Amino acid sequence: MGKILRRTFLIGSAAVGGGVAIGYWQVTKPYPNPLKSRLKDGETALTPYVIVAKDGVTIVAPRSEMGQGVRTTLAALVAEELDVDLNAIKVINGPASKAYYNSMLMEEAAGQAATDVSAGAERMRNATKVIAKIMGSQATGGSTAIPDAFERMRSAGAAARIVLTKAAAKSLGVSASELTTENGMVIAADGTSIAYTELAGEAANIKPPSNPPLREKSKWRYLGKSLDRLDMVEKCTGTAEYAIDVRLPDMAYATVRVNCHLGAGVKSYDASKAKARADVKKVVPVKNGLAVVSTNTWNAFQAVQDLEIEWEPAPYPVNDADIVASHRAAFDDKPDSQKRKDGDVEAVLAEGDIIETEYLVPYLAHATMEPMNAVAHLRDGKLDLWVGTQSPTRCLDVAKDLTGLDEDDIDIHTMYLGGGFGRRGEIDFVAQAIEVAKAMEGTPIKLVWSREEDMCHDMYRPLTLARFRGAIRDGKPAAFDMHVAASAAAIDAFERQGMNLNMADPTITQNAWDNPYKIDNYRVTGYRAKKALPVGFWRSVGASQNAFFQECATDELANAANADPLQFRLDMLDHEPSRKVLEAVAEMSGWGGALPEGRARGIAYYLSFGVPVAEVIEIVDTGAGLKVDKAFVAADVGLALDPRNIEAQLQSGVIYGLTAAIQGAITIEDGVVKQKNFNEYDAMRMYQAPSIDVRILENGPHITGVGEPGLPPAAPALANAIFALSGKRIRELPLNNSIAFI
Amino acid sequence: MRASLIKIAAVGAFLISSPNAQEAEAPDEASGLAAWAKIYEIFSDERCASCHVADGRPMWSGEHYGGTYKHPMYVGGSPELLLGHPGLMCTTCHMAENAQKLHGPPGAEVWHLPPAEMAWWGKSSTEICEQVKDPTRNGGRTLAELQSHVAEDPLVAWGWAPGPGRKPAPYSAKETADFLVAWSASGAPCPPAD
């Protein structure tokens, strides 16, 4: 992270524009190709995304594969232009490098309304790419991988194809314009063909063009079609390698115990009992805790319990009631942001006859299936790190900081991620593995957290309170006033990266302020609650709770207006892609049609990460509890590159969202997270999961990512269905505190 | 399957020749009711009652579980399959011994549910009392066989050795059998319904 960036951010939200000028020289200058220093004999890196060698073509897909299918789609973007068979090439994650910076990372923070596609707004969006480039963060998250890569990786493929064509022209002694390419070969007019793999040497000396022309959509062979995922066979045969699966000769196994008073340290400890165990090789202090190194993971898990540790107390209120009270108090402070202020909300509300409600959602853990872990090997002035990370460059930074090594002496091996959901953008566990590897120099260290450690040491989805006031006049919505109080997830997350963002936290009212509903008097205000548990990016971030507030409140208004919840929403929308997802989901679900006794539907709509999504949830009262029986999802992705994968992502978002809505809660007792494993923080299971019908629309102006936007509407659609079934309006999550589910 | 389980439980059942029983004189309703009160205290304890459920879905109950819930997952549900379902047998998770890890699965030889007619979760003292005397609702046992079931069945015994973190059932298997003997000897009286 350069000085320029730090200064840029300190200027505040005005910095986006300023960044263009400050960073101009850096923007025009490409990052060096990180593959060049790592090539083996006979390999040529045509671009940072394409390696050609005698034995084959390799595509670098530099975003983390955490389930969203990104490796396949990114490889397809390159393959489409490069003219190679996707199944005949190798795809790797590649090294950690700023060259693979995520250009979309700051767009959400820049504050352009999703529906604003004016020239000014687009200019601002492009300006955020400048900041992102200077940051050089190779991060996966925020549903950004596809919009970031759409032109960039096709260009990389096209540039590589041009280089290979020129190389072939040279070796055949013909003009490049006479040559075509197909299936990994350059073909001459007379039918002579040369495999790309034969051209590696010649191509090494040819400079790739910077703005190669890209193919028309109508010519696409891979894009727009459902592809078999490249990681599928591995993942169905137990052969896909996650960091937790890495095995090295003479490897030792470590685990940690870190203070459950999150952020507090160790007062004192006695390791004698642990050290007396025959299997224990070392006890190593790490940040706010201790690691034990042993002969296998199980022994390490046992040994770490033998440490006697006196902990520092929690630096935050030690129970839920006090934390909620501290959040409620935030409403009395000055707002952190007020990004929407249409008309005069106060004037309408002052007339009386208003709806006034309060909503509350709890902290949530990410609970990835693969607990946090990393493998580190420090020897001979070199560090290798195998890690499932959403941020390889951050791992690189922490590795440099902790070891003092140069970037060239550090290799970050990004493995498959057994779930990310935002958790693996953090580097706490990575730093621990490096600390232990330093203390055990020469020995490869696999450091694995127990599930209990994982669940109690998260950076949680913030506990959030919302106060809503609204008014109906003449059967129409006249005022919509949403106040949201949460601790600052983005500020907190960036602070952990050593960055001090002097700005309003964009997550507190994320996608709430730019909701396209047209109501004359509309206000969205964010309040920053005092930090309690560490908070961070949890799948769909602020949208996950803000959709619940907005869409339940909207339902309450519709009810007050005696209006159909679907029509009530349509009447407020002139954004065509949004109208169309609502109309689609209504048609799919048979909205308005009669249902048998004991069944009901609920609807919700939310536009997050640039994707308008409408969902209908149909529930049934089984007598033994509610069952979420059916879900219907319509989403507008702008342009669908892989429909079957998009369907999977939207279904995934619904189930992740329903799990949280029905039963997800992280609570605090005596300063410690109470839920320690899946017995207390369960996930939706198959028999509880609905059937999920998905329809993908392509009316929006931008290509978008869909890892997140399927999630936000799930909770309010379910809460609204419960209201429709029972007349019971539940304003606190999880819902199973108020009503039984199967 | 249910029938064979009952058979397993019945095999080796024999009358316990208890000194208390032999020495007992005329049926004494008061002492019988006192014995039953203790038996009820044990049978209705979360360790015992949690598995004596009607819908095939055992309960998670007591402080260790932080409240009273249905066992998660879609276990049981069919009273005919007391060993679980193909693909998810009780013994898929519940081993022959308790897990030593806190909140790990409790275990004993062939973990399974009692038949549905033996369900008494949530029932009153009177209801349970009448039920355990009724062979059609107690697994086809005589009172003597009931005593040996309590004294010797490994799953029943688990109630007093339930693994880390779980509160054992009150008294012991031996004491419970003794209470049953005393109760039987007093004519097995049941308290009047409320």
Next chain:
Amino acid sequence: MQLTINGKNHEVDVDPETPLLWVLRDEVGLTGTKFGCGIAMCGACTVHVNGQPRRSCSLPVKLVDGDITTIEGIGTPDAMNAVQEAWVENQVAQCGFCQSGQIMTAAALLSMNPEPSDDDIDRAMSGNICRCGTYPRIRAAVHAAAAKMRGA
């Protein structure tokens, strides 16, 4: 201690209380079986012992009383089991971390019940968590695998 894993004998020297999971992963080097929770709540560690599904994270190796089969033992990328094939055809996996356990459970179900209903599948699979929410495709893949196996 002698163990038979995927038809091969292995001699392991561990504390007999060590869960089978860690013997497989750290001692024998079969990492296809995953660690998710350590308390038999998530199913990621499912293996077969004598053909029956067991949560290896909660099975002390001293209690293993038969032949062990892991995900590596039921098929390989070049020669997949019918269940694995059905999983690939239905493009089930997302992050994939739970799928070894899901597949082992499904294989056990189908060995006992070749034509399971939705309800049978829901019951059998309810011990396996998938945080990515691949359940709709898992259900389709179990039916597809059942059809495949009946056809074979």
